Amino acid sequence: MNAPAPRPPISQPVGPARRAALPVPLRLAARELRGARRGFGVFLACLVLGVMAIAGIGSFARALTEGLAGQGQAILGGDASFALVQREASPQELAVLGSAGEVARIASLRAMARAPSGEATLVELKAVDAAYPLFGILETVPAASLSDLLAVRNGIAGALADETLMARLDLKPGDRLKVGEAEVEIRGVIADEPDRLSSGVGFGPRLMTSLAGLEASHLIQPGSLVRWTYRVKLDDAAPSALAAFVDLVKKEVPEAGFEVRTRDAASPQLERNVRRIAQYLTLVGLTALLVGGVGVANAVSSHLATKRASIATLKAMGASRGVIFATYFAQVSALAAIGIGGGLILGAALPFAASAAISGFIPFPLAPKLDPLALLLAALYGALVTLAFTLWPLARAQEAPVSVLFRDVLGAGRRRPPRLYMLACAATILALAALAVVSAEDKRAALIFIGAAAGVFALLRLVALAIMAVASRLPRPRSTMARLALANIHRPGALTPTVVLSLGLGLSLLTTIALIDRSLTSEITGTLAEKAPSFFFVDVPNTEEEAVKAFLAAQAPGSNYRSVPMLRGRITALKDVPVEQVKPSADAAWVLQSDRGISFSNEVPEGSKLVEGGWWPESETEPLVSFERKLANGLGLGIGDTVTVNVLGRDITARIANLRDVNWQRLGINFVMVFSPATFAGAPYTVLATLTYPDGSSTAQETALLKAMAAQFPGVTTIRVKEALDEANKMVGDIAFGIRIASLVTLLTSVLVLAGALAAGHQHRVYDAVILKTLGATRARLMCAYALEYAALGLVTAVFSIGAGSAAAYGVATQVMNIGFTFSPVAAGVVIAVALGFTLGFGLIGTWRALSEPPVRVLRHL
Incomplete structure (x- = not known):
């Protein structure tokens, strides 16, 4: 009798039908x-x-x-934009700019606007010519042509105001404002300003007038911090024509020091x-x-x-x-x-x-x-x-x-x-x-994220193992339910690793974000508000500084007045290499992107600490510069390297003599670059000043001083620091809210993982519950035991999350943002509540289901 042929392994299909079918793994x-x-x-x-x-x-x-x-064209206001600070373009420069198309001139500066009631506020003043806007539509209420709205009538120039300015000074169309030494008439409200984004964030509401209105204000003085922008609408809008035009301007007027932007990067x-x-x-x-x-x-x-x-x-x-x-x-x-x-x-x-x-x-x-x-x-x-x-x-x-x-x-x-x-x-x-x-x-940020993620995963795993090890070595409680809860934490197949890993990561991230938000808010409303001066005074003519100082001493007896000379300049070359070819670090790139405030002094500025090199003597005649250390490192600069800055249309090259650490958190007067006085000998400049009340000041005091200063010195821009800090705090709050909402995705995923982990352990809970119920345990006692287990896991996870999130927030606040760290008990309480709520909620729901299983059905399969 022949033995039957052995059956081929399941991995070896036989016969034509099997060969034509899907592979065995796919069928299975x-x-x-x-x-x-x-x-x-x-x-x-x-x-x-x-x-x-x-x-x-x-x-x-x-x-x-x-x-x-x-x-890009509407946002920028042209195909290309060429900006200068503290000076207008020369006739030669204007001729080059107008050689390929239409040019619109815009002047922007900060100024004080004074209502008939005597109320004064800071405004972002924008003066435009008849060609504005080259692109886009300026929408106004009432709707009318811009030339009519800004026209000079009976010696009074027209103006358009932001809705915020109208509300702040209780204005209506037809009212007049004093700006500098001139009056302007409000003839409408700005509903939509097409090129507003290209101007960046301002400290005050917009006030728009004509160039004739600006000239009548007498705000433009030698050294005044005014930004002149020339937008060009090209006759040939092709990309190649735009690139050729920009190259032409750089070639024809290389010393102009234009800050150039195009519609491609509006x-x-x-x-x-x-x-x-x-x-x-x-x-x-x-x-x-x-x-x-x-x-x-x-x-x-x-x-x-x-x-x-x-x-x-x-x-x-x-x-x-x-x-x-x-x-x-x-x-x-x-x-x-x-x-x-x-x-x-x-x-x-x-x-x-x-x-x-x-x-x-x-x-x-x-x-x-x-x-x-x-x-x-x-x-x-x-x-x-x-x-x-x-x-x-x-x-x-x-x-x-x-x-x-x-x-x-x-x-x-x-x-x-x-x-x-x-x-x-x-x-x-x-x-x-x-x-x-x-x-x-940002590759560096990504690498930090990867390292942090790997570290947190490993740390959470170690924390879970430590919890289990400690639980296994603790004395056994006398209470049966407590003993059961403790055993469940460290037994084989325990949920401890999954609960700690899933919930811990999401809660750590939320804790970090909440504490960074709290630290920023505390810095702005607390530390900065306490250390910051009460007022900044911009565009103080150097010829009038003594008068301003005496006036402030009379208005605010005992206050502390500080001032430094100030100009604006744009870095055009580092170590004789044009900035367009320089590759700075991500943290230092902003220094090269626009003009910067600069100063000169024979002494180390207050709030700065010399860390490398020496300060120059008063008799120094060589152009020298002191640079902020971290930014110098980010730009690849060191002692002896050269920095070229375009100031008032002239390129000035200075050698780095020393590096400083600057305490920016004080909101005092300090600069990235401080030059030796000989560098700008004879150049026109204004004075930047601060006023600090020694024992603090009330809103009424500051408002009265603001009005008096605006009336006595209409050309001086007064910035009330409390208002600026309030705006900054609102901005930080909006950003933090958006980030918190986005980060909830991580917490939601963590909750899903936690729910899945508890569901995965459901079968274990069913077997345990049936055996214990058979031995006489009541449902209430079992629920109590599992509640103790889940509460312990949730509480330990929350404590770890608070510690890890606090450490991460501390590092970001002190090392990245260079601000003080503030711990928030409210955030810690929320983390504990969330952890306990989720672990107890999901755990007890699953446990109740397990306790509802009929014992007979389970015991039959044991």
Whole structure:
């Protein structure tokens, strides 16, 4: 009798039909997925949230930048813009600018506006000529031509005011304001100013008049801090013509010292800020995705644990390790594709939804559209995170012996996967880090993020292990319920590592953001407000300084008056290399982007500390400069290097004699560059002064001084520091609110992971509950025991999050922002409440379900 032929292993399909069918792992994966409808909700939700955040943020940032680019001419006010400080362009320079198109002249400065009632306030004064605006539409109420609204009638120039100015001084159309030595008549309200973004953030509301009105005010004096801008509308608007025109201007008038901007970068500072905020939010989204990776790993491990009998059966029938791995890897890949696809769909829709929601708050039309690069980046992040967090449990599943699978839970032996899978997992993590760095605007920030994320993951794991080790060594409580709760914290398969990792990361991030926000607010409203002077006085003519000083001494007896000479200049070369060719660090780039306030002195300025080199003697005749140390390092400068600055149309080269550390937090008078007095011998300048009340001042005192100063010295700009700090505080609050909202994505992902982890442990809870109930435990006592366990885990996680978040916030505040750190008990209390609420809430809901299981159904399978 012939023995039956042995059955081929499951990994070896036979026959024509099998050869034509799908490979065995894919067929098995498809069958397994039919019964895997439950248990992967957290898996999918984590991927959808993380991928949606990254795709949506990238696409929305692209919509903002392309909206800026598409409106470049209107935002800039021309095809090209050429700016000078403290002087007008010469006839030769104007001839060069007008050689290729129409030119519009604009003068902008800060000034004091005085109402008939005597009230005075700081305004951003803008004087325009008849050609303004070259692009865009200036919308006014009432609607009328700009030439009519600003025309001089009966010797009085017309003016347009911002709505804020109208409300602040209780004005209406037809009222008159004193600006400098002239009166202007308010003839309308500015509803929309097309080039407002290119002007940057101002300290006061807008007041617009004609160049004739500005001339009548006599505000323009030698050394006055006025910015002259010349916008050019080219006859030939082609990109090549624009580039050729800019090159022509630089060639024909190289000593002019123009700050040049083109329609391609109409608001470079805003674009940089958009990119930086987008990078931060992308990293927040990546954090959410990394936290979600823990949920992905938990879901995969939990799913494989329920399939241990299937895996054992397949291995017993001859399935190879490769078939086991490929089968479940195909399952995970299919589910990951669904999650990533859902995230991409929502991320692609997010810019359109956000644009519709905030279009009324953005002063230019957005350009939302599908951004393939952002979507591809988000998909890569999602795929790499999935791969990084699933390789390990999948590899362990295919390595576990049949005996272990039948006898205990998956991976009870804690076998390490083969080296090949470990290397693959490491390579995936490195690829994820490389992608984060390559795609980042600020590589340094991305590297810091990667290091911090790796450190936090490792630290949270160590904290969880420490909690379990301490719990295992604590004396056993006399109370049965407390003893059960303590045992649950450190027993095999305990939820401690997952709870600490998932919830700890999200809460640490929120704590960090809340404490940085609190530190900034405290610095602005507390420390700065206490140390800052009460007033800044700008454009004090050096010939009138003694009169101003005497007037202030009479108005504010006992106050402290300080003053320094001030000019404006733009750095044009470093070490004889044009700034266009210099590659500064990200922290120092702002110094080269526009004109800077500069001063000269024979003494080290108050608030500065000499750290390298020596100060020059009073008899020094060589042009020398003292540079702020950190910025010098960021620009690659050292003692002996040269800096070329264009001041009043002249390039002046000075050698760096020393480096200083500057205490910017005092809001006193200090500068990045302080020159030797001989450098600017004979140059016209104004004085920048401060006034500080020794024992503080009331709002009534400051308001009275503001009125008196505006009436006595109409050409001097008075800045009340409290108002400036209030504006800064409001701005910080708005930014912090937006960041907190975005960071809630990470917390939401953490909560999902926590819920998934507790759901994964549901079966353990069912078995425990049934056994304990059989032995006589009541439902109330069991609920109490589990509540103690969850409360302990939540409280310890919250304490760690407060400590880690405080340390991170302290580092950012003191080392990056150079401000004082302020701890907030309210933020700490919120973190504790959130941690306890989520752990107790999800835990007890799952426990109640476990306690509701009929004992007979469970005991039958034990």
